[in-house]
Structure formats: C-alpha cells, structure tokens
Amino acid sequence: MRQRLGSQMDFSTPEGEPALLPPTSMSWRIFKNPVALFIGGVTAVLLELAEPRVRDAIWQHSTFRSHALRRLQRTGLAALVTVYGPRTKAKAMIEGVVRMHGRVSGRTSEGEPYHATDPELLDWVQATAGFGFMEAYHVYVHRLHFFERDAMFAEARPVALLYGAAGSPTSQAELYALFDAMRQRLVASPIVLEFLEIMEDVPALPGVAQPLQRPFLKAAVEILPRWVRKRLALGDRWTLTPWEHAFVKTTAAICESIVLPSSPAVQSCRRLGLSESYLYRRR
Template sequence: MVRDVRGQLGQALFRRVAGPDGAVVRARIHGTPGPRWFGPDRPIRAVHGDASMFIGGISALLLQSLHPLAMAAVAAHSGYRGDPWGRLQRTSTFLAVTTYGTAEDAQRAVDHVRGIHERIRGTTAEGLAYHAADPRLLGWVHAAETDSFLRAHQRFGARPLDAAGYDAYVADTARVAEALGVVDPPRDRGELSERLAAHRPGLRATAEARAAARFLLLQPPLPLVARPFYGGLAANAVALLPPWARGMLWLPRLPLVEDIAVRPAGHALTRTIRWAMTPPPLSRTE
C-alpha cells in the first residue's frame, strides 16, 4: 500500500515537472554515452537533483521578476499564464540536459535557447527597449537563479554542501551561463553577492512583477486538493527571498510564523517529495 502511494505520488510529481515524455527524455539524458560538462562528483549535480529545487525555483521566479526589462520580456513572450506547466517542463528539461546530459546535447540545448533569446525584443510600458539576448539581462537572470537555488539547497537540501562546495556550485553554473551569453559570470559566493548588489539600483516591482507574484503565490493552476501543499512550498520560497526583495514585492515578513510553521513545513514537504521521487529499494523477494 505504501509502495503504491509512493509510486503514484512520485509519478504525478514527475509528470508535472518533466511532462508526458519525461521518462523518455530522462532515459536519453542519463543513458546516452559521451563526455559531460559536469562529472558525477560536481556540486551542480547535487543541487539540481535535490527536492529543494521545488522551493528554489519559485523563489527564483519571484526574484527575477524584479528586473523591469526581464519581467516585461517574460510577460510578453513566455506564455507563463497560458501554459505555466509547459514553461516549467521546458525549464526543467534544460536544467537536466545541461547538468547531466552529454556535452553535445548540452550545447544543442544552449544553442536552442540562445536562438529564442535572439528573437525576443520589445519595449516596456514605459518605452524602454529590451532584448532577451542582452548579456546584462542574462547576467541578472543567471545571478538571481543561482542565488535562489543555492539558498534553497542550504536550507532544505538532503546533504547541504560546505562553503567550498557552494563556491564550486557557483563556478559550475558559470559554465552554463557563459555558454548562454553571460559575460564574466560570478564564480564563487562572494562574486555572486557582489553581482546581485550591483543590479539592485535597477530593480523594482512593476505592475507586471506584482501580477506574476499573485499568479505564483495565490492563483496556481492546480486542483484544490493540491493547493495547500503548493502553498507550503510557495511560503518557503517567499521566506528565502532577500528582505529587500520581499519589501519590493509587498510580501510581509512574519518571523514567528515562519520559524514555527513555515520552515518546518518546508522541511516536511521536501522530505516527502524526495521520498516519493526516489525509487524504493527492492525487497529480497523481488
């Protein structure tokens, strides 16, 4: 009975994240022989393969939305409202291919994304021009994503890394960032912190950013039965944000509630996701 529940929950989560062809894609990513960008001992594999990514991903989207040009591009071109699960599945596949796939497949995935970025141009409601391939814009998206994934793994990872391990994680992500067109991406946590600080003067919560936050936090495209579980993940994603980012998005901080209820719920949810998505060991009779 427990094994059946575990299998059903794991499959449901995997389908949401990886899509209907996820099993085939996973087999190709992990089963295709050839050199990889990252060996099995690299920190990027530990971070991107952990259930903490469910929280880190939501937090990254909230943080990234604070760049007016990045948010305008997302609002106009990503289709996150009309096809949120498709966008999630494409993003998760890109992360999986570049983290675990062959070097050839990783480069092909990067080239595909760069082609999309090259075509995305427009102007904000205030008349500011944006281009998704702008290295400065790519640099912000990369820094916000890396910081969010790192924060989530530090707090909820099954086996948190030491200081050198997290510095190495930032260096690993720089390999992918450079391939995508980021100029001189940060290579340790100190440089990452400096890069985020350098972007802060240009950040603010536009109407589009606040609309995206409402969609992510209050209007997720999920059945009612799943919303309390998602709400626990989303609450922890908000708690991970830097205080200045929460302030921009008008997301209140309730330290007592977060310490007593929110963070323990985050640990319980990530443990449950990890349990459900890890195949159980075979019994001696199997």
C-alpha cells in the same frame, strides 16, 4: 516538480556520454532534490521579474499567462537537461535557447529598450538561478559550507558561457557584488504578484502534494534577500508559519533520501555506470 518532467526525456542514454557537469558537482547534488528545484526556481523567477528589462522580456514574449503549467514544465526540463543531460543534447538545447533569445526584444512598460541577448541581463538570469537553487537547498535541505557555495558558481562558469553569460558570478562574493550593483534597478511590479497568484492556482504539483504548493511559494519568497523582499512589497502574506516551515523541511528531507529510478538524476547515474544511490550517499 512533477515526475513527468523526467519522462519527457530519457536521461539514461546514450550510455557513457558525460553531462556538461560531472556527477561530483554541487549542481548534481542539489538538482536531484525536487523541493529545492521547485522552491529555488520560483525564487529565481521573482528576482528576474524584479528587473524591468528581464521582467518584460519574460512577460511580453511568453505564454506564461495562458499556458503556465506547460511553460513551467518546459523551464524545469531545460534546467534538468542542462545539469544531467548527455552533453550533445544539452548543447543542442542551449543553442536553441540562445537562438530564441536573439528574437526577443522590445521596450519595458517604462519605455526602456531591452534585448534578451544583453550581456547584463544574461548575467542576471544566470546569477539568480544559481542563487535560487543553492539557497533553497541550503535553507530547506542541507546547509552548505562557504566553499561548497563558491564551488557551485565556479563549476557553472562553462555552462553560463554557452548561454552567453560571460560575466556571471563565479563565487558568492561576486554574486553579492552583482546584487549590490543591481540594487537600484530592482522594482516592485503588479507582474510579480500576478506571477505568484498564477503559481498558487496552476497544478504544478501532483494532486496528493497540492496542499504543499502555497507553503513552497512562501518558502521561495522567504529566501529572497530581505531588501529585495521589502522592495517587492512581499509582506506577511508570504511568510511561512512555524509549522509550514517544518513541513517544507520535512518534505525536502524525505525527497533527499528517496531514490526514484525514473528521476533524471538517477537515470543519468545509470548512463554513466554509477550506482543509482550514488547521489544519495551521506557525505
């Protein structure tokens, strides 16, 4: 969520080069809001860590424990490049991610083999990311109609294919069907709680916004499907108080109305010759 995410890359060039998704897409609208991006990203990771093969592929092959902030910044930047970045840079980044996945394999702590290029795991990661960002925006920023939710999954199909997720959901109905299919595979793990503990301490937000970090984490837990939250044993400690819920929604609303010239969303609008306020107009 830190603004320096956008400063790691100039999204305003090359002039006129389109992104993988058009400015009219739901993703452009949702990803401009840093609150939805932060909360939705945490929700997605929680769902990923609930699946043992994805969990250990992440935990055994990443620097999250030792360099959590750097890993968060890299992941956040990758999400922004996928949505807003010029097509050539976005494709090059995705190709690098795919190559990296090809080197990730092993066995879970339960002894089950995994490989990061497994189509089932790629589909799950794409689905959980879509769900997390969409649900965070829907609950804390602006309610989305069913056709808008379907549109977000459908428009992401070409991007999912670039990542190798050929069977990722293309509608909300397909998302729910995937959740049902994966229901018996999702389990609690000390890693889930360790992830949340790390996220409580890592300086992911600017100093002035640090008090928001724990409520944002609670907000991410709250939008998990109820049965997932119960299965992961995420109890009352991760429940928003009424004032925290109101605080999260107010912060998200403020972020929805402030046009920051340095943000990837606004830079990308300039790259395509659009007004800086294009994504902030009332619809």
